[in-house]
Amino acid sequence: KNQVEQSPQSLIILEGKNCTLQCNYTVSPFSNLRWYKQDTGRGPVSLTIMTFSENTKSNGRYTATLDADTKQSSLHITASQLSDSASYICVVSPGTPEKDSSYKLIFGSGTRLLVRP
Amino acid sequence: EPEVTQTPSHQVTQMGQEVILRCVPISNHLYFYWYRQILGQKVEFLVSFYNNEISEKSEIFDDQFSVERPDGSNFTLKIRSTKLEDSAMYFCASSEEYLVATLGEKLFFGSGTQLSVL
Numbered sequence: 001k002n003q004v005e006q007s008p009q010s011l012i013i014l015e016g017k018n019c020t021l022q023c024n025y026t027v028s029p030f031s032n033l034r035w036y037k038q039d040t041g042r043g044p045v046s047l048t049i050m051t052f053s054e055n056t057k058s059n060g061r062y063t064a065t066l067d068a069d070t071k072q073s074s075l076h077i078t079a080s081q082l083s084d085s086a087s088y089i090c091v092v093s094p095g096t097p098e099k100d101s102s103y104k105l106i107f108g109s110g111t112r113l114l115v116r117p
Numbered sequence: 118e119p120e121v122t123q124t125p126s127h128q129v130t131q132m133g134q135e136v137i138l139r140c141v142p143i144s145n146h147l148y149f150y151w152y153r154q155i156l157g158q159k160v161e162f163l164v165s166f167y168n169n170e171i172s173e174k175s176e177i178f179d180d181q182f183s184v185e186r187p188d189g190s191n192f193t194l195k196i197r198s199t200k201l202e203d204s205a206m207y208f209c210a211s212s213e214e215y216l217v218a219t220l221g222e223k224l225f226f227g228s229g230t231q232l233s234v235l
Contacts (some may be wrong), residue, residue, distance in 0.1 A: 006232045034224075041228070041231075042228050042229070043121070043208050043210070043226030043227050043228050043229050044160065044208075044226050045226070046223050046224065046225075049223070065145075088171070089160070091160075092187065104163060104175060105224070107159045107160040107161070108159065109158075109159050110159075
């Protein structure tokens with residue numbers, strides 16, 4: 001069954017510190033992996049998108065890594081800010097890049113990050 | 118940055134009533150989607166829509182649900198006879214091109230409509 005699992009469920013860090021969030025997936029075949037940030041009561045906002053051939057992608061203080069062999073991804077946040085407090089969701093697109101495939105993005109449960117002053 | 122806008126932000130309805138959730142996708146986008154998130158659970162795909170027809174739908178999207186693009190700007194989700202378990206945050210999303218074929222295509226979400234069925 002196609003699943004996306006994230007850890008930890010929640011995390012509290014001090015402002016200025018770094019943190020790493022984990023994502024494991026069993027989706028196969030696999031097209032791309034996305035990380036989203038979701039503020040409470042808001043829609044998810046895209047942070048990074050990586051295809052199966054990419055190992056890393058950065059967006060400012062956010063760096064995502066992908067190991068397609070082990071089906072693992074991580075999101076590293078550097079020098080955290082109070083505004084980073086949100087849920088971070090790992091999302092996987094099933095299918096292969098050669099074939100138009102499903103719109104059915106598979107979402108993880110998210111990691112709730114709280115950055116404290 | 119352009120936004121997907123959804124109205125209303127909150128909707129309270131009685132079980133068995135019909136509700137229509139409205140969305141205005143980003144103007145040059147061609148692909149439209151509805152997702153929902155039950156409180157404390159994962160975001161779930163409902164339906165995708167292109168060229169005035171449904172491209173794909175999930176098992177959740179049964180006969181009680183329908184989507185429509187009544188004019189050039191709005192995209193609506195109708196639930197004909199709401200059930201308690203329909204209570205959720207409903208997100209509309211849009212993308213400029215085919216979501217997965219281009220590999221890097223961004224999906225833009227609205228802020229959601231919180232539907233409460235009493």
